[in-house]
Amino acid sequence: MEVRESFSLKKFNTFDIEVACKYFVECEREEELLEFVRSYELNPEEVLILGGGSNFLFTEDFDGVVFYPTMQGCEVVGEDGDDVYVRVGSGVVWDDFVAWAVEHGYGGVENLSLVPGHVGATPVQNIGAYGMEVGESIVSVEAVDIVKGEKVTIDVVTCRFSYRDSIFKHEWKNRFVVTYVTFRLSKRPVFRLHYGSVHDEVIRLGDISLKTIRQAIIRIREAKLPDVKVLPNAGSFFKNPLVERAFADSLIEKYPSLPVYPVDEDHVKLAAGWLIEFAGWKGKVIGHAGVHEKQALVLVNTGGATGIEIAHLANEIKKSVFLQFGVWLEAEVNVI
Ligand code: EPU
Numbered sequence: 001m002e003v004r005e006s007f008s009l010k011k012f013n014t015f016d017i018e019v020a021c022k023y024f025v026e027c028e029r030e031e032e033l034l035e036f037v038r039s040y041e042l043n044p045e046e047v048l049i050l051g052g053g054s055n056f057l058f059t060e061d062f063d064g065v066v067f068y069p070t071m072q073g074c075e076v077v078g079e080d081g082d083d084v085y086v087r088v089g090s091g092v093v094w095d096d097f098v099a100w101a102v103e104h105g106y107g108g109v110e111n112l113s114l115v116p117g118h119v120g121a122t123p124v125q126n127i128g129a130y131g132m133e134v135g136e137s138i139v140s141v142e143a144v145d146i147v148k149g150e151k152v153t154i155d156v157v158t159c160r161f162s163y164r165d166s167i168f169k170h171e172w173k174n175r176f177v178v179t180y181v182t183f184r185l186s187k188r189p190v191f192r193l194h195y196g197s198v199h200d201e202v203i204r205l206g207d208i209s210l211k212t213i214r215q216a217i218i219r220i221r222e223a224k225l226p227d228v229k230v231l232p233n234a235g236s237f238f239k240n241p242l243v244e245r246a247f248a249d250s251l252i253e254k255y256p257s258l259p260v261y262p263v264d265e266d267h268v269k270l271a272a273g274w275l276i277e278f279a280g281w282k283g284k285v286i287g288h289a290g291v292h293e294k295q296a297l298v299l300v301n302t303g304g305a306t307g308i309e310i311a312h313l314a315n316e317i318k319k320s321v322f323l324q325f326g327v328w329l330e331a332e333v334n335v336i
Helices: 030-040 094-103 119-125 198-205 210-224 245-254 272-278 307-325
Strands: 002-008 020-027 047-049 062-069 074-080 083-089 138-145 150-155 176-186 233-236 242-244 260-262 267-270 289-291 298-301
Touching: 020 030, 030 062, 030 138, 030 150, 030 176, 047 176, 062 176, 083 119, 094 119, 094 210, 119 138, 119 176, 150 176, 198 210, 242 245, 245 267, 267 272, 272 307, 289 307, 298 307
Parallel strands: 020 062, 047 062
Antiparallel strands: 002 020, 074 083, 083 176, 138 150, 138 176, 233 298, 242 267, 260 267, 289 298
């Protein structure tokens, strides 16, 4: 374990913002982490837990403790018929785990190829893409509770997964440092090809298999989403807003091409990227903060932006989308 003081987070946030934290605790061993939280009696308000840093926008220095868990390993811990249980360290790069699963012929996470970040952050955010959410494959989450100073195993029901959401974003925000996640994968996967151009792209690559699905998703993502190394960003900045069906119907009357996704009988989600593009923001730049030219849901640091500049751009977009459509966008990214 390493504890550093007044530590720069520039390399630990994909927006590439220059900010610092008071203490930075990098830890690979659970026992050491437990010992640390027991001796400091922290509370969640003075703590941040960082994975790959791909879901944060820092607008100022963080005057508290940042935990950076680096637990490694990817181990089959059980099998049950066609199901395989795999326990993965929270510090493993998410896409390395997806590549491993696909290589071994285990299905369940292939549509989530190339999602940035570490394994430990995936249950917090319940990452999702191309018709798949990670919460569907998670069996349990192991974590260290910084309040009680103990190790816990949290089952999937307790995680309360929903669209880009979990209990770790609400009552348990910044309270549990995830150490391992156990996934249930399948040796006989059911392929998910219904989202957007996934099916057509897979067919173009040959037979339908875990490998071609992974390849197709990588192609689709690379064509649309900017590489953080070239154009720092945090993926989708906003969530797709959930609205009442009747309200959506009234919008569609005015804007027939607005994409909507069914949620339940009374609710639908609207494509935030479409709303932002239609409001005229695609490709716009204010100062050093911009709206990506191929996917309006992604805000980018065009070079040397401060967190405040990006937050300012986000606010301008929110106001303008509200004035035009009467919909308030909500950030998916954690704004600190
Ligand atoms: N659209 C536009 N203009 C844009 C962007 C999108 O008109 O600038 C339209 C598209 O044409 C499409 C619809 O909006 O009809 C949806 O677009 P897309 O399929 O690109 O997906 P999204 O809703 O913008 C969500 C996730 C992404 C995920 C994709 C694919 C959220 C907030 N975002 O984006 O997740 O990769 O679906 O499943 O749910 C992330 O969370 O960081 C992320 C990238």
